[in-house]
Amino acid sequence: xxxxxxxxxxxxxPTLQQQRLAALICLVAQGLITVTGAVVxxxxxxxxxxxxxxxxxxxxxxxPDLLVPWQHQxxxxxxxxxxxxxxxxxxxxxxxxxxARRRREVLILGWAMIxxxxxxxxxxGVTVLAGLKWWTVAIHLVASMVMVWLATLLVVKVxxxxxxxxxxxxxxxxxxxxxxxxxxxxxxLVAGTFVTGAGPHAGDKSPAKPVERLDLKIPELAHWxxxxxxxxxxxxxxxxxxxxxxxxxxxxxxxxxxxFALAQGTVGEVQYWQGVPALLVxxxxxxxxxxxxxxxxxxxxxxxxxxxx
Numbered sequence: 001x002x003x004x005x006x007x008x009x010x011x012x013x014p015t016l017q018q019q020r021l022a023a024l025i026c027l028v029a030q031g032l033i034t035v036t037g038a039v040v041x042x043x044x045x046x047x048x049x050x051x052x053x054x055x056x057x058x059x060x061x062x063x064p065d066l067l068v069p070w071q072h073q074x075x076x077x078x079x080x081x082x083x084x085x086x087x088x089x090x091x092x093x094x095x096x097x098x099x100a101r102r103r104r105e106v107l108i109l110g111w112a113m114i115x116x117x118x119x120x121x122x123x124x125g126v127t128v129l130a131g132l133k134w135w136t137v138a139i140h141l142v143a144s145m146v147m148v149w150l151a152t153l154l155v156v157k158v159x160x161x162x163x164x165x166x167x168x169x170x171x172x173x174x175x176x177x178x179x180x181x182x183x184x185x186x187x188x189l190v191a192g193t194f195v196t197g198a199g200p201h202a203g204d205k206s207p208a209k210p211v212e213r214l215d216l217k218i219p220e221l222a223h224w225x226x227x228x229x230x231x232x233x234x235x236x237x238x239x240x241x242x243x244x245x246x247x248x249x250x251x252x253x254x255x256x257x258x259x260f261a262l263a264q265g266t267v268g269e270v271q272y273w274q275g276v277p278a279l280l281v282x283x284x285x286x287x288x289x290x291x292x293x294x295x296x297x298x299x300x301x302x303x304x305x306x307x308x309x
Contacts, residue, residue: 014096016161022093023158026113027151029086031289034144036079038285042278046132046203046211048076052125055080083121090117093154103162109154116147132204132211134197141193141285142186145292152296171246171302177239178250178302181257184235185295188228189288195221199276222272229268233261239298250301257294264291 040046048068049055055062055077062073090113097110123143127136197214198221204211236258243251264287271280 012099014100016100016159019093019096019100019102019158020155022089022096023151023155026086026089026093027148027155027293029082029089030144030147030151031286031293033079033082033086034141034148034289035282035286036082037140037144038282040076040079041137041203042201042281043072043075044201044203044205045072045075046137047128047206048072048074049080049128052128080124083117083124086120087114087117090114093158097158102158106154106157106162109150109157112150113147113154116143116150120144120147131209132202134202134212134214137203138190138193138197141196142189145186145189145288148289148292149296152293153300156297156300171243171250174239174243174247174250174302177235177242178299181232181235181239181254181295182299184228184232185292188225188232189292191221191225191228192288195225201276201278201281226265226268229261229265233258233265236261236295236298239302243302247302247304249304250298253294253298253301257291257298260287260291260294263287 040048048071049062050068051057054060055073056065062070062077064070065073094110094114097106102110120140120143123136123140127133127140130136194214194216195218198216198218199213202211202213236254239254240251240258243254264284267280267284267287271277271284274280
């Protein structure tokens with residue numbers, strides 16, 4: 001039986017459909033853990049498990065504790081358990097594309113899922129051990145968005161057969177516009193973490209040891225964040241215009257990104273004027289995940305050779 005199983009594994013070649021499904025699950029998992037991380041923050045459960053990697057120094061899992069409410073432990077530990085799903089998805093997609101002997105860029109993106117997930121776990125541990133300092137939380141969120149971007153590229157690239165015929169070169173103007181959009185989105189995301197760092201949701205409300213916040217005025221930070229979002233939108237609109245005949249796929253992707261960005265901006269405005277309610281914070285983070293993924297798709301489409309579009 002063992003010999004038969006070994007022979008089957010030796011001859012097994014993952015199908016393109018299996019690789020596509022694994023890449024999509026990986027993307028969804030990356031987005032989901034980012035959103036649940038926001039839930040941890042707005043429910044003040046960031047120190048529900050005050051140590052890392054175990055929940056407590058004397059227990060790897062939640063336990064009764066007079067200083068840490070059970071609901072905070074459950075939310076934070078649940079987020080940590082979700083890391084297991086993300087890890088399984090990352091390992092699965094890396095193994096599948098490697099076993100299928102995919103081209104180099106797919107292999108790099110596949111194994112980046114494992115490396116990035118490990119890095120995220122370490123960053124999360126540092127965030128907890130540092131007492132949820134605002135800048136550690138900011139790094140954690142930005143790293144999550146990088147993973148969403150890479151996972152989106154993997155979904156796109158893994159769908160393309162390695163022997164697919166291509167001709168021509170990518171439109172340099174569209175590629176430049178897409179690159180500018182990506183940079184402006186990154187700056188807007190970083191500015192958003194500054195707003196969050198100065199905001200009311202610190203991730204923990206312990207009166208004995210209050211979480212350090214960014215000592216800057218929120219209105220000014222929000223102003224710069226909004227300006228960067230407007231610039232990002234302008235770059236996408238420019239790409240839509242330039243791609244109207246040069247690259248229909250890039251144009252459609254940019255239009256979708258514009259729609260998501262407008263919705264995200266609306267949520268952000270309502271969130272600001274309503275005093276940053278917890279539900280809207282979670283929705284805003286979810287929107288950031290969607291906008292990041294949509295912008296990564298724009299980059300992927302704009303970077304494709306003209307003959308492949």
